[in-house]
Amino acid sequence: MNRRTWTAVAALSLAAALTGCASEAETAAPVATIPSPDAAQTSELLEQLSSIDPALGRDSDVSDARNICQGLLAGEIETGDLVRPRLGDSLTDEQVGAIESAIRDTFCTVE
Structure with a gap:
């Protein structure tokens, strides 16, 4: 050539x-900022998590909840796949649903 x-x-x-x-x-x-709960929301979230499962409600669970929130906001629909690896493989489907609700109700909202 x-x-x-x-x-x-x-x-x-x-x-x-x-x-x-x-x-x-x-x-x-688009990359979104991961919501972070304020002090009151953190307290409410930890209270709700410990009522769902006594093993939950630790300060480290807030970081896990933020990561779960990021997945929820990204549209990942298999909530169990988001929750169980972070908060416990032995959680029931009912507990997983309650955890998702607690996260959404306290700080993880779509604007």
Whole structure:
């Protein structure tokens, strides 16, 4: 191939690569800030969690609740997949639902 052909091939390849990058950027989901409960919300959340399961209600559960909230806001619909790995594999479906409600009711709201 001569120099013109190589230049044309290189230009087309670059254009195709850049077009692919642009379409990926356009389809990426926006990054949202993870809500954080204030002191009153934290107290309420920990109280609700400990009433659901006495093993819950630790300060570390607030961080787990924030991560669960992030998944809920991102539209991850399998709540059990969000809750159980963070708060306990032995939780029942009823407890998982109550935990999701506690998180949503105290600080994790969609605006």
